[in-house]
Amino acid sequence: MKEKGKPATQDISPKNSFMSASYPAGDGFAKAIRAVLTKALDDQVFEAVMMPLKVPKTEAFAWTLLDDTKLLEHASPLPPVMTIQGGKALSELTKHGELIERTAVLLRPCETRAAVELFKLKQINLENITLISIDCPGAVPLSDYLSDPENQARKFQDLMEENGDEDALRPVCRICDKFSIPAPAEGGMEEGGHAADVHIGFLGQKGKRLLLFPLTEKGRTLVEGLGLKAESPENSWETAVQTMTDARRKNRQAFNKDFLSRISGPDPFSEMFDACINCHNCMRACPICYCQQCYYDSEAIRLPSENYLERAKKRGGLRFPLDTLLFHLGRMSHMVLSCVSCGACEDACPASIPVGQIFSLVGDQTQSSFEYVPGINRLQPLPLQAFREDEFCEVEIPCECGEGQAPSEVNKNA
């Protein structure tokens, strides 16, 4: 696809330096966040908060909408696991109209990106909502956590303190390069395009402070409402983020190459789904899958038994549950352009299929054909909904802009 048609950025700064305000965090990360949120609620910077709370006396975490600061005692801003994808939780809240009270929502970066994609799909109404994203070291696999919560929580804590073992993380987290503010690579984001309104950074700060980065008008209102001023870039944070991003990017490229070779071709690909029981849990956990009824749960794919008998006879045998591969390929074709690699699907799979990794890989490849990065720019339209005349070059011969293939060349290749 051609370069033309990309929206021009308005920010003219050559390097993407973000200004932040500092907040003391000597007593611990979670405590500092709680303090910030409590102050904000008390000072009525916003009226409600939505974030994960740790369910008392259990190892579970629950997304909670609250306005009672006492409940914040149980706040767990960055749980070691991702239970429900935050974007999905938020869409349940705002599907049918805007919130009438100002609400802050704390999300992991991938949850923020999912929320932005859902916003573009009209499943989330962002009116009166302030999205707050947080630096995220990753999450541990749900099954690992459930079998040994204490140990896993400790491993996660080590990673929060930047001296943990990344092997403890979920596979998609190990290759995630968008764990902080996902500004476009060239530097600069259009006004109103930022995914989150405020970003909270802690990487490189050695647990001493939180950095609050206002990214939009709403974000500035929140930070100023807390009596803070975001006036300086923080070198130690930028360096830490850049180092980690480079490392993760390398991981991702290596993973994409390796995994691609393992699933290339119809047989290797279908073998990946050998254990699939067609429960559709991956679809249910996926924040992007927003349909009232999944096409693959509908009447459309049900056929009379004669059809199955005939297919069985033709192929020598027919496997049940039916159409497993069709479900995955179909779901891919419907949502992979918006896939934010959050891995909720892989956590949800009872058959331990690396579905998150598969969809991440396919996502990267298909999104790049449309020069589209899901969830990082609220103003970048979804590829399916954006008509770009220059895309005709690929199919219309001869094309108007003159850069398409000449008819003689097409006939040569035919």
Place this chain on the structure above:
Amino acid sequence: MNEKIGVYVCECGPNIPDRIDIDKVLAEVSVIDGVKTAKKFGLLCSPDGKNFLEEDIKKEELTHAVIAACSPRDHEQTFMTVAVKAGLNPYLTQLVNIREQCAWIYSDKQEATRMAIKSIRAGISRVKHHLSLTKKELEMNPDVLVIGGGVAGVEACLSLAGTGRRIYLVEKAEELGGTVSKLGALIPHQGTAVDLFGEKIDRVRAQDDIEVITGHDVTSARGFLGNFEIEIEPQGDSSEIRNLQVGAVVIATGFGLLSSEHLDTNNGEKNPNIVSALEFESMLAQNAVVGKDGKPPRSVALIHCVGRAELGYCSKVCCLYMIKYAHHLKSMDASTKVTSFYTDLCLPDKSDQAYYDEAVKQGIRFLRSDAPSIQSAEGQVTVEYSTGGGKSASEKFDLVVLAPAMVPGEDTARLADMFNLPLDDTGFFKEIHMMLDPVATPIEGVFVTGCAMGPRNIPETITQSQAAAGKILGSLIPGRKLEPEVKVSEVRADFCTGCQTCLTVCFYAAISFDESRGISVVNEAICRGCGSCVGSCPSGAIRAKHFTYPQIYREVLEILS
């Protein structure tokens, strides 16, 4: 499965029996589940054939009918009409093409017969999933919207007035009149005074069935012939949107003039001794033809063809009005030296040559030169022009009048986009055929008249407006009914999540979003049944009537089995 399907194989004369074993076909299809009867007939589209079909449908009490015959392009409508007569919903029929798509392409009779049976099986599988659809009837709206209140628009209104319809004349300026009302005088043999046009404007305002809406822009348009939905709003004020429902639209938005800034302005300062045609017209109108010094000019240069070489077309009207200026200047003071510099002289109408000869007789010089150059200094303006053979000369003049090329009006591109109208290379609206269909556009019900289509003089514009009106009068007859497309899309409310993807891909703007229910809704009167929305919906909440997934899938399944 309580269908009673009738299968009728038409022999189409010798066409089909020569190549297909019809009796074998009948034997095979009559035992298919749901088929009540399978018969053949010589020529089903003949009066006898149609009678037979009608009687048999009634006799066998059929619930569906599959006709295996020629192409649907030929007789789908024929057999649907027979079904209606027989009391069967016409959409519970299916015409299977075993002539063009079978008998005429397979030379081997066995192969042709096999394929015919397969096609009919597919048609039967499909028809089992057909639903009764009801044709709707809409009143064709006879009202007309005329966009633009200049000569073209006013004439269109007058030609349509008094014919039993309402006409809306929407003009973006506060006053009617367009460019012609800014003219100081008309060309003598085309009209004696601008007042004539003023009379027409008065008549428009006096007509009861014409509503004049000035100071308004047209901001959106949807629909088709007999059924347009238009939105207009006061200039720059979107809070006062007004909806108009009309059956046809006449676009009469006129033209612009090429800017002459590169010739008449030096370092940001406009030279009052170099004026464009419109400026000269207003001088004429105010009887104030003077130069910078306030005195009438003793020498005037009339520069024709400004911008003609660059734009690549002749603006047709300028030579005539330049001669008009020359005559006026001479009549005010016969001693004034008037010189016309032209690249080509355009004198197309009957009286134009004589008008030109008159001018020459009065001592007006006509000099041929490619792109004369203009230099202004203190006081006089120097015109340097070519005299042929690579040589040039220059002269000084008190006043220079420029004839800038006519260019597309500033609203042309926006309206073209709004109504899906093509523009040609010059940027003006494009008619269907320059010679044979000069007022109609590819969009039925939308007409363009006057200079919006390209350089025109007033008589031509009047003619075009009358022609457009004539076409409208012939097609939008009050009381005539419109049958909108039946095979449109529909949204299943229970399955729609309101993502509005279908809305963004609809070319006809036929889908809107219902805020209160949070779902998309299809306007069945505007939907053309193209199916883009169906393809775009991931959950299958929107589907195309008569082209549903089960219908197509079952048909294809039979073909592939």
